[in-house]
Amino acid sequence: MNRFVAAERALRRAAPHALPDAARRVLADHYAAESVELFMADYGLSVLQPVSELPYTQESVSVHNSPAGRAFGAQEPYVEAVQDGRVRVHLPVTVRGDRLGVLSVTLPDEERARDCLGELTDVAEVLGHELVVAERDTDLYMQARRKDRLTLAAEMQWHLLPGRSCARPEYELGAQLEPAYAIFGDNFDWSATADHLMLYVTNGMGEGIEASLLTSLAINALRNARRAGIPIADQAALADQAVYAHYRGRCYLSVLMLDFELATGRAWVVDAGSPQMLRLRDGTVERIPLEAQLPLGMFEETDYVAQEFRVEPGDRLVFVSDGVHEVASPGGETYGDSALARAITSTRLLPAAEVPRALLRELSGHRGRTLPRDDALVVCLDWRGR
DSSP: OOHHHHHHHHHHHSOGGGHHHHHHHHHHHHHOOSEEEEEEEOTTSSEEEEOOOSSOOSOOEESSSSHHHHHHHHTSOEEEEOGGGOEEEEEEEEETTEEEEEEEEEESOHHHHHHHHHHHHHHHHHHHHHHHHHTTTOSHHHHHTOSSOOOHHHHHHHHHOOOSEEEETTEEEEEEEESTTSOOSEEEEEEEOSSEEEEEEEEEOSOHHHHHHHHHHHHHHHHHHHHTTOOHHHHHHHHHHHHHHHHTTSSOEEEEEEEEETTTOEEEEEEESSOEEEEEETTEEEEOOOOBOOOBTSSTTOOOOOEEEEOOTTOEEEEEOHHHHTOBOTTSOBOHHHHHHHHHHHTTTSOTTTHHHHHHHHHHHHHTTSOOSSOEEEEEEEEOOO
16 A cells, blocks of 8 residues: 555544654654654644643743744755754645644654655645644643633633634735734634635724623624625625614724635725735735724614625735724834834745734734733735636
8 A cells, every 4th residue: 555545544434633753653664753743833833732731841942043933934844964964854744735733753764754755745635634623532632732721702702713824826815813812802804716716804893701702793793694694785785783782882893894805806895993914015005995884782773784895816915903003102102003014015925824923922022021912913925827
């Protein structure tokens, strides 16, 4: 039997909690691997956490300055020389652009690594797909992603998300929320068909569990309307009714809703609140002017209208919540458009999946040591077109 087929079959047949052990056995048997370690990216995208049983005793590794982190950031295999001529191959574990972690495999020598690097890369991809399926039936991998305990509100918010990055020939998406372990109101959602990409960027009011409950109601109302196949303006109207029916105007939610036509770059947008959209085109950053409409749930039976614009191949769109553009420095200076434009320009060479984390690091430097008073959300969309 072909060794890659054997590895693939072993992973597909493994119990959900036993994927790391199955990977160790099959890679030792067919690729002479001396050790195999699976790392999951933590919620803050700052460290890679080893997958092991509770209580955890193994050390995490940095995303920023480690061999495994290099493979994760570049999304390319990285071969590290270790003692006695052995090498350790670090392989990104990624599913359709969503970066889950890294598989590190120690091999006897560099020649063997060169011989099987392509197959090991494919094994890591298969493992990623199996991890996504396995998370329905075990908490092991979600537990491994935590370097700290999540608040209950943050637990609810992370379970609402589609992922943190996504890639198709027409576009690349990346997103991140901070503070990762204590978020409560901001959120994002996306869904694609053969012809369209729909993207929501939300900024809920309130704090803690109440903010999370509001966002959960609104996101699920939007998904319910979207899955009924109706246009985004009507999606907004139906979600508005759902939020108002429950809160009677006491609480509401800001949302920026976009529907992109993949073949042409035409896009329709409903701007219902505070999330903002900036475009990087030909080296210039500018805010896209949009027609402001009422947040969801503020008043009964609000009508929404979709505004049209167009994206071109090479455009980068960056979406931010008010926890980004309104954050203040220790001296009271608002982050604002100019600082945000500089940060977007300085990260123009990074892939979309890396941009949100880089912008949030920049924001943290502006804020200083003070604790954030609001969630901060960044979503980056790189448009390639067809």
